[in-house]
Amino acid sequence: GAVVSEGLGLPAKAALAAGIAIAAAAGVVFALAGDDPDAPVRERPAPAVAAPVVPAPEVSAPPAPKARPSAAKTPAARESVRPSPSTPPPTPTPSPSRPRPAPAAPQPSPSRAKPSPAPTPTPTPSAARPAPARGFPLARIPQSALGDHSGPEVQTWRSGWVWQRGGLEIGGRWYGQGITVNSRSSVEIALNRQCTAFSARAGVDGLSRFTDGSVRFSVYADGQRLWQSGALGYEDPAAAVEVPLTGRGTLRLVVERAGGGALPTLASWADAVISCR
Structure with missing residues (x-):
């Protein structure tokens, strides 16, 4: 068994x-139960079939992990072989140092503040400049007994005959304006301003073509003679007249005979201008 x-x-x-x-x-x-005849016959129950006990499968434990081989120990680095004291260490050659550029000077940052306006210079009071001179042609100044005293005026009650002309001729030359008078004449002019000068061209007028006489011209200011010409005839060129009048109040133009003649002679002050302020 x-x-x-x-x-x-x-x-x-x-x-x-x-x-x-x-x-x-x-x-x-x-x-x-024995052999008791009176005992009821009991029906035997069918034998219960016991289920076979199936043993639980043995659970095998998982195999233990194999120990990993330990990493090979890295041998410690050996010390570098020191040079023998007999051999001197090489001396390093110093590299040539490059000069460093000097740092640039910092530039001031522009200020955002608005610059204050420059003070306006106070003008230095200068001497008042004189007003420019104004010319008064004799051909256009008024002739009056009294006048309005606004500028030079011919005083008729102290003057002889005066012909104010727009164009005339002296010694073969033509002039734009002037006055013509007799060979014996005087013209009195009130200046009525601060005048500075009188200029003109004086001579025998071209209308006296057949005259044989000669004349002399003179300029007076406040009764004082300031200029006088020589004797001038028909064919002589005009004499230049330049007379200062600063500080004067009156001007007088005088013509006189310088030589005999049978025919009348006309004298002219051409381009005659009084300059005043």
Whole structure:
């Protein structure tokens, strides 16, 4: 029997053990009942088939992880071989140092503040400039006994005959304006302004073509003679007249005979202008 049981597997052994247990139980029941004839015959229950006990499969533990081979120890670096004291260490050659450029001077940042306006220079009071001189041509100044005293005026009650002309000729030259008078004449002019000068061209007028006489011209201011010409005849060129009148109040133009003549002679002050302020 031992041989047979060894050959059976675990399930067969379990089933056989269950059968033996059932038979033993039936024998115990039969012995207790005896041979009592009056005892009711009981129906035997069908033997319960016990389910074979299936042993739980053995769970094998997972194999322990194999120990990893430890990393090979890195041998410590050996010390560098020191040069023998007999050999001197090489002397490093210093590299030529480049001169560093001087740092640029910092430029001041432009200020956002508005620059204050430059003060307006106070004008230095200068001497008042004199007004420019104004010319008063004798051909256009008024002739009046009293006048309005606004400028130079011919005073008729102290003057002889005066012909104011727009154009005349002296010594073969033509002039734009002037006055013509007799060979013996005087013309009195009130200046009525701060006048500075009198200028003219004086000579025998071209209308006296057949005259044989000569004349002399003179300029007076406030009764003082300031200029006088020589004797001038028909063919002589006009004499230039330039007389200062600063500080004067009156001007007088005088013509006189310088030589005899049978025919009348006309004298002219051409381009005659009084300059006043």
